Amino acid sequence: MMKFQFTYGTAGSGEADAAVKLITREELKEQGGAVWIHPQVDAELRRLYAKGLFKGERGQKEAVATLGLHPGAQALFVGYGGVTADELREAGAAAAKALRRLKARSAQVLLPSGVLSGNADCSTERAAQSFAEGLMLGWYERPKRKREHDKEAEQLDVRFVPEAQAGGGDAAGARWEAGMKRGELFAEGALFARDLTNMPGNELIPEGLAEYAEEIGHRYGFDVEIIDEFTAIDMGMGGLIGVGKGSAHPPRMIVLHYEGAPDSEDVWGVIGKGITFDTGGISLKRADGMEEMIGDMGGAAAVLGAMRIIGELKPKINVLAVIAAAENMPSDRALKPGDVIVTMSGRTVEVVNTDAEGRLVLADALTTAIRRGATRLIDIATLTGAVEVALGNVATGAVTNDELLLQEVIRAGRTSGERIWPFPSYPEYRKQLDSDAADLKNSGGRHGGTITGGLFIGAFAENLPWVHLDIAGTSWLRAARGWESKGATGVMVRTLAELLSSR
Structure with a gap:
């Protein structure tokens, strides 16, 4: 290193x-x-x-x-x-x-x-x-x-x-040094996320991801909650437990509390998908390229990388970081297509595709954030292959219920050099998630897959301002490009940190 x-x-x-x-x-x-x-x-x-x-x-x-x-x-x-x-x-x-x-x-x-x-x-x-x-x-x-x-x-x-011939004197030098140090902090956060995302699945399991979060929390004085599988069952986290129960490595719900503005009731909820390996479960993925599914926790890595930067800069805001960590495996205990689960919010979900698992764990993660006081929500997830079909590996896709919040996120991304492109969220897309067996189903089919995947998560936002960022195309590259590395890119770490620290 x-x-x-x-x-x-x-x-x-x-x-x-x-x-x-x-x-x-x-x-x-x-x-x-x-x-x-x-x-x-x-x-x-x-x-x-x-x-x-x-x-x-x-x-x-x-x-x-x-x-x-x-x-x-x-x-x-x-x-x-x-x-x-x-x-x-x-x-x-x-x-x-x-x-x-x-x-x-x-x-x-x-x-x-x-x-x-x-x-x-x-x-x-x-x-x-x-x-x-x-x-x-x-x-x-x-x-x-x-x-x-x-x-x-x-x-x-x-x-x-x-x-x-360069001018500016000591003032320019002081400004350069300040920016230089900030750049070092931001890059270190992104490199941490890259290293975490690049870890093999046999080295990084949900419990291990929780240990990394604990280490960050203890280093910066955050309050840390690690909710194990038994507590998750007691709390009714049917999405997290449903996805994680097929694996020998039990799931974890991870919560970090940063309180930089104790007198404010405004709390940013940043939520990361932490599927440490995704086989697709019973709806098994193709063998080709499945090794890249070590990166299905890129959203969780982005949240943790950003929280490292927040811990260093200590902005006067409140941030609640929530990571839903699980391993999606096929076994005799795994979720099956056609199963109906009850999420933490009480909403029921018909599971029509066990490879649409990220949205199930994120449903419980949003509810976890809301019940702990989050007033606006941003989730980051390697959610759909459909976003790569639409945008390639050039831009992150976004779905929202709040245009003003989305524009703030896009501006932060523009500053960081990370492109974000919004998708529409018309009511017709939401109807694709209607189910005959439950409140909604976890897949709306191939058409508009990025949008319906995002809107599934948005159904659990309880009408709070919410932005979903689908990084499935941008979090992992098969060839290096500019400042983005081959393999994990650490995308959205700097965007999140820019958004939160510059307020």
């Missing part, structure tokens, strides 16, 4: 393994322009540009050996299009991938004046946060279980150095 040490300033900015220069196409087009690293090193980059081998496009990178002409062995040029959070986050990720390939353990990042001073759309703090996030998130690769374990964690020392 790599540790990052970020510093800012010119003092002691001597030799490093690599000097990182952010560069735009406009700079490359200039004839005989300013010196970037060293005239001869710069000349090599201009030669590559003239031949069309380096265009300074977003995320493009080129390493040039300095051959002793500049402190450090490599000059690393990274293309970016302008001072926006997404551009800088992607530039940071591109730099990280190149530094990793070069086996660098120290780097100087030269800050152009436009980046250091920020602008109306991207402040200095936001620029620093985004670039730091990009470096840390872009460096990450899924850890391998090896016969020979790696030695102690290595460290990458990154020093941000203003270029000679």
Whole structure:
């Protein structure tokens, strides 16, 4: 595992393994322009540009050996299009991938004046946060279980150095340092969620997920409730028990209480789906790709990652985090299609597909949050394959009963570089969940599957403001992309943290 040490300033900015220069196409087009690293090193980059081998496009990178002409062995040029959070986050990720390939353990990042001073759309703090996030998130690769374990964690020392013409003085430096530290916190929360989601199913079971939550709670002083299967039965959690009873590993309902505004009655309820492995149950999934179902607790990981950030920043709000953890397995005890269960809310559900299990445990999780005082609700879940059909792996799908709350979430996602796309929730979709045997059934069929899956959960929101985020397409990638890693991406950690901490 790599540790990052970020510093800012010119003092002691001597030799490093690599000097990182952010560069735009406009700079490359200039004839005989300013010196970037060293005239001869710069000349090599201009030669590559003239031949069309380096265009300074977003995320493009080129390493040039300095051959002793500049402190450090490599000059690393990274293309970016302008001072926006997404551009800088992607530039940071591109730099990280190149530094990793070069086996660098120290780097100087030269800050152009436009980046250091920020602008109306991207402040200095936001620029620093985004670039730091990009470096840390872009460096990450899924850890391998090896016969020979790696030695102690290595460290990458990154020093941000203003270029000679960069202005702003101490004030700009202070703003950069503040944003840099915030970016480090946000990235650490997302990396925690990635590591948790990437864990094999034989290592992470519902009880283990509860232990991770307890550790976070104890570290930051949250009140923690771990509701075991016996208490869950007593409390009438038919959805959680129904899904979990097919496994040898019993389910858990996990609750973290953060009280940052004790005089306020406003309580944010953030709810995560924590299916630590999903076979589909009796409605068994296909074998191809089932190994990726270790990631079916990506929503729970996002909630825990965000709560780590909340614990560090301590915003003046109240947050109730609820995670429904279970393992969905086929056995002689498992739920069967056609079974009718009674949820914690008292609503009855006809189970027509045991692979639509996430919404069953989330039904009880919403009721748990509401009974503990939540006044607005956001649930995060790898809920449906249908969202990937509709949006691919590019955007998270959203369903809501409150447009204002949804727009707040979308704005936070835009700031974090995590796209969210709303689906309609017309009454006709809700009618697809009507059941002849119970209050509702747990699947409305193939048509509009993302919407009906979300509306099933919304039926348990008790008319409170509620947003459902379906991350089934965005929480797991089969190839790395920008600052998003192959495997678990930790999506929605930073969006949740941005939403809650900036209030």
